[in-house]
Amino acid sequence: MSFLNPLAFLWLLAAVPVILLYFLKLRRKRVSVSSTWLWVRSVQDFRVNAPFQRLRRSLLLFLQLLLILLATLALTAPAGRRPPPVEKRWVILIDRSASMQMKDVAPSRLAKAKEKAREILDAIGRADEVMVIAFAHRAQVMTPFTSSRAAAGRAIDLVEPADTATSAQEAFRMAVSAVQPFKNREIVVFSDGNFEPVSGAPEDVEIRYVPVGAAPSNAALTAIDVRPPARADDPWTVYAQLDWFSTAAREIPVELYVNAQLKAVKHVTMQADSSVAVLFEVSKPEPEVVEVRIAMDDDLAVDNHAWFVARRDRAKILLVGPGNFFLERAIANLRETETFRVDSWPAASAAEYDLVVLDRVMPEPLPEGRYLILGAVPKWEGIQVQDVIEHPAAVDWDRRHPAARRIDFSGLQINSSPRVTLGGFAAPVLESSETPLVFAWERVRTRALVVAFDVLQSDWPLRLSFPLFLAQAIEWLRVEEQALRKPGEPIRIRLEENETEVEIARPGGVRMKLSGERGEEVILGKTETCGIYSVIRNGVAQPMALNLLDARESSGRVATEVRFGGGKVGAAAMELPSKPLWKWFAAAALILLLLEWFVYHRRVEL
Amino acid sequence: MSGPTNELLLDPQLIRQLEQLELAVRRLRAGRTHGEKRSKRRGAGTEFADYRDYVQGDDPRFVDWNVYGRLDRLFLKLFHEEEDLRLAVYLDTSLSMGFGEPKKILFGKKLAAAMAYVALVNLDRASIEAANGERMERFQPARGRHQIWRLLEFLDGVKEQGGTDLHEGLRQFALRNAQPGMKVVISDFLDKRGFSGALKWLLRGPDEVIVIQILSPQEIKPPIVGDVTLEDCEDGTPVEVSITGGLLKRYDVNLRALVGGLRDYCRARGLSYFYAPSSQSLERILLDTFRRTGVLR
Numbered sequence: 001m002s003f004l005n006p007l008a009f010l011w012l013l014a015a016v017p018v019i020l021l022y023f024l025k026l027r028r029k030r031v032s033v034s035s036t037w038l039w040v041r042s043v044q045d046f047r048v049n050a051p052f053q054r055l056r057r058s059l060l061l062f063l064q065l066l067l068i069l070l071a072t073l074a075l076t077a078p079a080g081r082r083p084p085p086v087e088k089r090w091v092i093l094i095d096r097s098a099s100m101q102m103k104d105v106a107p108s109r110l111a112k113a114k115e116k117a118r119e120i121l122d123a124i125g126r127a128d129e130v131m132v133i134a135f136a137h138r139a140q141v142m143t144p145f146t147s148s149r150a151a152a153g154r155a156i157d158l159v160e161p162a163d164t165a166t167s168a169q170e171a172f173r174m175a176v177s178a179v180q181p182f183k184n185r186e187i188v189v190f191s192d193g194n195f196e197p198v199s200g201a202p203e204d205v206e207i208r209y210v211p212v213g214a215a216p217s218n219a220a221l222t223a224i225d226v227r228p229p230a231r232a233d234d235p236w237t238v239y240a241q242l243d244w245f246s247t248a249a250r251e252i253p254v255e256l257y258v259n260a261q262l263k264a265v266k267h268v269t270m271q272a273d274s275s276v277a278v279l280f281e282v283s284k285p286e287p288e289v290v291e292v293r294i295a296m297d298d299d300l301a302v303d304n305h306a307w308f309v310a311r312r313d314r315a316k317i318l319l320v321g322p323g324n325f326f327l328e329r330a331i332a333n334l335r336e337t338e339t340f341r342v343d344s345w346p347a348a349s350a351a352e353y354d355l356v357v358l359d360r361v362m363p364e365p366l367p368e369g370r371y372l373i374l375g376a377v378p379k380w381e382g383i384q385v386q387d388v389i390e391h392p393a394a395v396d397w398d399r400r401h402p403a404a405r406r407i408d409f410s411g412l413q414i415n416s417s418p419r420v421t422l423g424g425f426a427a428p429v430l431e432s433s434e435t436p437l438v439f440a441w442e443r444v445r446t447r448a449l450v451v452a453f454d455v456l457q458s459d460w461p462l463r464l465s466f467p468l469f470l471a472q473a474i475e476w477l478r479v480e481e482q483a484l485r486k487p488g489e490p491i492r493i494r495l496e497e498n499e500t501e502v503e504i505a506r507p508g509g510v511r512m513k514l515s516g517e518r519g520e521e522v523i524l525g526k527t528e529t530c531g532i533y534s535v536i537r538n539g540v541a542q543p544m545a546l547n548l549l550d551a552r553e554s555s556g557r558v559a560t561e562v563r564f565g566g567g568k569v570g571a572a573a574m575e576l577p578s579k580p581l582w583k584w585f586a587a588a589a590l591i592l593l594l595l596e597w598f599v600y601h602r603r604v605e606l
Numbered sequence: 607m608s609g610p611t612n613e614l615l616l617d618p619q620l621i622r623q624l625e626q627l628e629l630a631v632r633r634l635r636a637g638r639t640h641g642e643k644r645s646k647r648r649g650a651g652t653e654f655a656d657y658r659d660y661v662q663g664d665d666p667r668f669v670d671w672n673v674y675g676r677l678d679r680l681f682l683k684l685f686h687e688e689e690d691l692r693l694a695v696y697l698d699t700s701l702s703m704g705f706g707e708p709k710k711i712l713f714g715k716k717l718a719a720a721m722a723y724v725a726l727v728n729l730d731r732a733s734i735e736a737a738n739g740e741r742m743e744r745f746q747p748a749r750g751r752h753q754i755w756r757l758l759e760f761l762d763g764v765k766e767q768g769g770t771d772l773h774e775g776l777r778q779f780a781l782r783n784a785q786p787g788m789k790v791v792i793s794d795f796l797d798k799r800g801f802s803g804a805l806k807w808l809l810r811g812p813d814e815v816i817v818i819q820i821l822s823p824q825e826i827k828p829p830i831v832g833d834v835t836l837e838d839c840e841d842g843t844p845v846e847v848s849i850t851g852g853l854l855k856r857y858d859v860n861l862r863a864l865v866g867g868l869r870d871y872c873r874a875r876g877l878s879y880f881y882a883p884s885s886q887s888l889e890r891i892l893l894d895t896f897r898r899t900g901v902l903r
Contacts, residue, residue, distance in 0.1 A: 028833045034705035035796035036838040036845045042857040043847045
């Protein structure tokens with residue numbers, strides 16, 4: 001016989017007070033009688049001198065001690081010769097994304113989810129093992145499989161909210177691979193279900209989705225943009241997308257801060273579940289850091305701010321090539337740029353420029369960087385150049401590509417173009433029926449736009465689409481560095497040639513230092529909080545804005561079912577494994593028994 | 607009948623009834639002085655007993671001259687001499703007699719007073735010994751109705767104290783009261799050493815021995831239940847018991863064995879035994895039980 005709960009043997013200590021009470025009983029009522037002689041004769045059997053004789057003689061005490069023993073044995077959950085119950089593997093997935101910070105359930109969705117997760121810990125079998133995975137933009141194993149409830153409880157406690165979007169895929173894959181070797185297994189997801197359907201779920205893994213949350217009222221900023229003026233005298237334009245997720249109409253105050261100073265307030269009347277674009281115009285000062293703020297309390301605070309760092313620096317463009325009048329004119333007309341032209345490839349100083357335009361030259365090898373390549377095809381992975389096609393006709397172009405937007409390529413006359421086969425990292429932008437004419441390339445930190453034919457051997461420079469394409473292409477190629485960053489994404493910072501560390505100011509004013517090799521990149525990984533991150537060099541802060549800007553997170557809608565693999569998993573009530581209530585009853589009986597013993601003696605003493 | 611305590615012992619109505627009674631002895635006893643009891647001794651009584659031949663020296667006043675006239679022989683008329691009866695009361699005053707409600711010793715005192723009063727009004731000698739294992743107080747033998755005040759005063763001063771030692775107490779009692787008469791022993795007989803050894807001292811003479819056992823209602827039916835420490839009121843011996851219905855039954859059996867054993871012992875040896883719960887009325891035992899059994903008449 002084994003005991004599933006041998007700790008319960010501590011209940012045997014309950015016999016101590018009973019025996020103590022029994023000895024306290026010696027201080028019993030003294031009754032004077034004329035002579036104990038008759039009594040002595042009558043109670044000779046009852047007369048006791050030694051403690052053990054007392055114990056032996058007291059049937060009541062014996063019954064009580066026996067009861068304590070039996071109750072204790074019951075509490076120890078004795079198991080017979082049957083095999084022990086099959087242990088189960090539980091994976092608890094806790095969503096900690098931004099939407100889990102919603103306060104529509106008190107104190108917050110995440111706190112509620114953690115509470116429910118702890119309830120599972122209390123209810124599962126003693127032989128079961130638990131793994132805790134927290135997920136937001138990525139998954140994090142809080143604890144591997146453990147049979148220790150305390151360890152699992154601590155792991156649940158350690159789950160902190162993140163200001164990021166939700167991606168359940170990685171967490172789910174980790175969970176499935178963790179339970180794969182076991183037969184008896186279950187995955188429990190505590191979430192509001194605001195994530196993309198998860199693929200790759202085996203049919204036989206039991207998944208339970210425990211929805212957390214109610215119906216929130218939340219105002220959110222889901223987009224922000226700051227446009228510089230077209231002409232020097234015009235004001236800057238600040239655009240913000242305001243979404244109102246609620247079933248009631250409401251007036252929402254929206255504040256505009258420019259360089260940390262309140263510049264404007266707009267009261268926007270929002271209908272139920274509506275979305276409105278809010279526009280501000282700023283003349284002075286010239287915006288550096290723009291913040292749009294919703295000045296009210298709602299269920300989610302993290303989406304009430306949106307920051308934008310306006311681009312002020314001029315892009316340094318290096319033009320390499322034998323000379324191209326049309327190209328030089330078109331680039332020179334671009335705003336916020338500074339162009340340098342060289343005839344041959346300057347390998348050493350290329351990294352100083354934001355963008356390199358290669359006109360009919362193809363230096364080998366090309367370092368990582370941003371390139372607009374004209375009249376040449378780089379020998380990158382997957383790209384093969386074959387024969388030359390005469391007079392190819394532009395028949396199709398990717399209208400959604402930032403470089404090709406609003407441009408009509410039809411009727412373009414091209415003398416010849418090489419036949420190019422693209423690999424996995426390239427995407428055609430403009431195609432003839434035989435070959436891509438223009439394609440985009442993105443791999444790691446290299447981004448390039450390649451025009452395979454020589455533009456001077458076409459009528460393109462004479463067309464309106466040429467400068468437009470160049471402007472959009474250069475915009476796309478250089479835009480990434482200043483793009484709106486999402487929280488959770490690592491920030492890469494390239495150290496200057498003379499520095500080994502850089503100071504970072506995080507939102508809330510916390511400063512930290514990142515160090516690395518000269519000229520190498522350092523990575524700031526802890527970016528789960530929205531706000532302004534600044535790289536401080538020589539006392540000058542270079543701000544970067546991290547915004548949630550995620551309508552799905554901000555909506556806070558609680559999905560009634562989520563998709564795992566092929567099937568849908570509906571919201572499951574918290575049907576926990578039945579709790580062994582008999583323990584409570586047995587414990588209550590034990591306490592009652594002690595009480596009865598006490599009361600019994602009180603009655604006699606009265 | 608003036609003192610309040612005395613009133614407790616004998617109330618006027620009872621006294622009037624007691625005045626009609628006298629101690630009855632089944633056997634004639636020889637007293638020291640002339641009294642109202644017919645004696646075995648022939649003498650100057652009024653009740654004819656027998657004739658005998660005259661011998662020289664006899665008092666010629668007792669010659670029956672009528673017989674001499676008919677038979678021409680001298681016969682002497684013999685009379686039962688009327689003598690006094692010696693009543694000796696032994697009252698157990700051990701602490702156990704102070705137990706009970708009403709107290710056993712009070713009941714004993716009343717009994718002793720009543721018996722003594724009956725003796726005194728009938729010109730018998732009455733003495734009372736109030737004794738326990740340690741000390742003895744004695745009301746010296748006295749005669750005459752007027753002694754009742756002294757006797758009541760004596761009894762009033764008697765307090766329960768000490769342990770029970772019937773054996774020694776009755777031995778002393780028997781020695782001091784060697785002359786025949788009526789001997790009354792009033793006790794609860796709750797003596798750990800038993801009663802037979804004590805009562806044997808009273809079997810030696812031709813006495814009329816009356817044994818009265820007084821028990822309180824609390825001893826007959828103990829009102830105790832539960833776990834208690836019983837404390838002997840005489841020697842303080844504690845006994846821890848859990849009193850249950852079963853134990854009370856056993857106690858009752860033992861008590862009956864004690865009472866029955868004493869009764870049988872007395873009967874077998876010609877002693878009169880009376881069982882008197884202290885709650886019983888004094889009138890009943892005196893005017894009813896004692897008269898029925900011939901202790902009083």
